[in-house]
Amino acid sequence: MGPYLVRRFGLMLLTLFGISVIIFVMLRIAPGNIADILFDAAGFVDQAEKAQIMKDLGLDKPIPVQYASWIGGLLQGDLGFSYVTDRPAIQEILPRIPITAKIAGLALTFAAVIGIPLGVISAVKQNTRLDYILRVLSLSALSMPAFWLGLLVLMGFVGFFGTIPIYSDAPQSFGAALVMYCVPAAVVGFRSQALILRLTRSSMLEVLRQDYIRTARSKGASEKVVNYRHALKNAVLPVVTVLGLEAAFLMGGLVVVETVFNIPGVARFLVEAIRWRDYPIVQNLIMYIAIIVVVVNFTVDMLYAALDPRIKYSD
Amino acid sequence: MTSIDYRAELAKAGANIDSRWAKLRFLARRYPLGAAGAVIMAVCVFAAVFANFITVYDPLSTNAALSLARPSAQHWLGCDFMGRDVYSRIVYGARISLAVGLGATGLGITCGVVIGLTSGYLGGWIDLAAQRLIDILQSLPLLVMALLMTASLGPSLRNTIIAISIALVPSSARVVRANTLSLREQPFVESAKAIGMSELRIAFRHVLPNTLAPLIVLATAQFGATILIEAALSFLGLGVPEPHPSWGRMLSESAAEYVRTAPWLVIFPGLAISFVVFGTNLFGDALRDILDPRQRS
Numbered sequence: 001m002g003p004y005l006v007r008r009f010g011l012m013l014l015t016l017f018g019i020s021v022i023i024f025v026m027l028r029i030a031p032g033n034i035a036d037i038l039f040d041a042a043g044f045v046d047q048a049e050k051a052q053i054m055k056d057l058g059l060d061k062p063i064p065v066q067y068a069s070w071i072g073g074l075l076q077g078d079l080g081f082s083y084v085t086d087r088p089a090i091q092e093i094l095p096r097i098p099i100t101a102k103i104a105g106l107a108l109t110f111a112a113v114i115g116i117p118l119g120v121i122s123a124v125k126q127n128t129r130l131d132y133i134l135r136v137l138s139l140s141a142l143s144m145p146a147f148w149l150g151l152l153v154l155m156g157f158v159g160f161f162g163t164i165p166i167y168s169d170a171p172q173s174f175g176a177a178l179v180m181y182c183v184p185a186a187v188v189g190f191r192s193q194a195l196i197l198r199l200t201r202s203s204m205l206e207v208l209r210q211d212y213i214r215t216a217r218s219k220g221a222s223e224k225v226v227n228y229r230h231a232l233k234n235a236v237l238p239v240v241t242v243l244g245l246e247a248a249f250l251m252g253g254l255v256v257v258e259t260v261f262n263i264p265g266v267a268r269f270l271v272e273a274i275r276w277r278d279y280p281i282v283q284n285l286i287m288y289i290a291i292i293v294v295v296v297n298f299t300v301d302m303l304y305a306a307l308d309p310r311i312k313y314s315d
Numbered sequence: 316m317t318s319i320d321y322r323a324e325l326a327k328a329g330a331n332i333d334s335r336w337a338k339l340r341f342l343a344r345r346y347p348l349g350a351a352g353a354v355i356m357a358v359c360v361f362a363a364v365f366a367n368f369i370t371v372y373d374p375l376s377t378n379a380a381l382s383l384a385r386p387s388a389q390h391w392l393g394c395d396f397m398g399r400d401v402y403s404r405i406v407y408g409a410r411i412s413l414a415v416g417l418g419a420t421g422l423g424i425t426c427g428v429v430i431g432l433t434s435g436y437l438g439g440w441i442d443l444a445a446q447r448l449i450d451i452l453q454s455l456p457l458l459v460m461a462l463l464m465t466a467s468l469g470p471s472l473r474n475t476i477i478a479i480s481i482a483l484v485p486s487s488a489r490v491v492r493a494n495t496l497s498l499r500e501q502p503f504v505e506s507a508k509a510i511g512m513s514e515l516r517i518a519f520r521h522v523l524p525n526t527l528a529p530l531i532v533l534a535t536a537q538f539g540a541t542i543l544i545e546a547a548l549s550f551l552g553l554g555v556p557e558p559h560p561s562w563g564r565m566l567s568e569s570a571a572e573y574v575r576t577a578p579w580l581v582i583f584p585g586l587a588i589s590f591v592v593f594g595t596n597l598f599g600d601a602l603r604d605i606l607d608p609r610q611r612s
Contacts, residue, residue: 030469250456
């Protein structure tokens with residue numbers, strides 16, 4: 001396990017280095033740098049002034065130097081300045097993280113609480129009408145764009161309450177806060193719960209065919225005990241893994257749902273920064289997303305061995 | 316992973332039929348949901364190909380008098396704020412979705428096949444380097460990777476296809492590599508080597524055809540995902556730009572305002588996206604069951 005852990009950790013660092021290079025290069029080959037954009041917006045070009053801006057922003061230095069300065073800053077927590085607001089990028093990003101984290105946490109909870117029990121039911125009732133309904137519904141959830149579901153939810157709010165949930169920094173009541181976070185979280189988690197349902201179902205079906213389940217039944221254990229005490233314990237392992245990976249991959253859903261519900265989180269901020277070509281923000285946010293994904297992947301891999309004694313990693 | 320003998324599976328299920336139509340009828344009866352998915356996909360292709368014949372209005376022509384007109388006998392699905400017919404835009408929008416779906420899936424899978432096949436077949440440092448590249452590309456969620464690419468390339472139909480295809484490369488490369496690793500040890504590869512065939516020829520002529528079944532299953536799943544990503548990118552204003560009638564673009568941010576005043580602008584384009592992706596998912600599930608019985612749900 002030891003050498004494997006070291007090797008896997010080394011590969012994780014290599015992957016992070018690779019993605020940092022890709023992010024940096026992709027944003028440097030984008031047509032027009034910030035100096036061009038500022039001058040396009042102003043409608044005139046004073047070459048000396050433009051050169052001064054490029055010097056101030058460090059854009060006149062060679063690309064490897066720019067890269068080293070970015071990574072050096074990143075490691076020390078200095079994320080540079082937002083081109084658009086002229087404030088330190090960290091001050092722009094930090095206050096938005098808790099908002100997105102709350103929605104992501106609630107979305108995962110929603111996905112697990114709804115997806116796992118429905119997956120068990122679907123497997124236990126295999127090939128019944130209920131199973132077919134659940135399978136078609138989960139496939140529909142996977143086919144529905146998250147932003148459209150968000151718009152439909154808004155439409156439902158207008159129809160039933162005559163208003164839509166509006167984000168506020170200081171919600172007036174616990175109920176208001178619950179609606180403000182839970183509704184977008186349910187929209188983001190809707191796709192994940194369908195994925196968890198399908199995975200739990202197939203994992204349960206596989207486990208239910210095992211000999212030890214037959215043994216449990218022949219001992220006279222009730223269906224409930226067989227399903228929940230014996231089968232689910234083993235079937236849930238791959239589901240936990242996917243849930244961990246989904247945590248990292250929720251960002252896709254969050255990007256559109258924060259936009260629909262007008263929530264000032266990190267995900268919506270990323271889209272705004274791309275529109276404004278605020279590259280320090282875009283570069284740092286995407287790098288942070290990559291760090292989260294890679295670290296979660298690594299942790300899930302390691303946890304897998306800890307949770308399932310049958311898995312032994314060797315070099 | 317070895318190659319999949321789906322014909323044997325069909326024969327076991329009683330499909331010992333020679334005629335192609337009879338086989339199709341048999342499969343449609345055995346996999347009704349998959350057949351429904353195929354019909355939905357066929358409807359989408361039909362709409363895209365014959366858009367000129369099944370619409371009356373130009374999807375781009377504006378008419379201020381018809382701004383936000385409700386659904387009526389003349390305009391079945393109503394009009395948008397510029398007075399453009401929503402039905403025509405949805406039908407023509409199928410062309411964009413199909414173009415992005417086919418283009419991005421085709422490009423992504425082609426690159427994935429080349430990377431997966433060479434790394435799996437040649438092994439050594441090429442395999443190590445390709446594996447790291449795939450790890451790197453997989454360290455971002457699909458939509459975020461596509462966002463990064465569009466941020467770099469700028470919004471246009473061609474760039475949307477390229478941006479999404481790059482995000483799709485890792486999964487196909489992994490599937491092809493895994494298959495190639497087991498196939499290269501098979502006796503038919505040894506025989507080909509023994510008669511003096513070049514490595515490249517063996518890889519593309521003998522190994523690749525045997526990885527096609529899982530690749531087709533993956534391509535179908537990716538096709539739906541591609542349509543969803545394009546819709547999300549266009550919704551965010553970073554995908555296919557105006558005036559192209561992209562379904563995602565039709566639901567752009569301003570749609571949140573129309574939730575109260577013009578719900579038809581929200582309902583119908585979203586239904587079109589969900590309907591087509593649902594069809595590809597149904598079809599993909601059935602295809603997986605037919606071509607890869609070990610993964611049968």
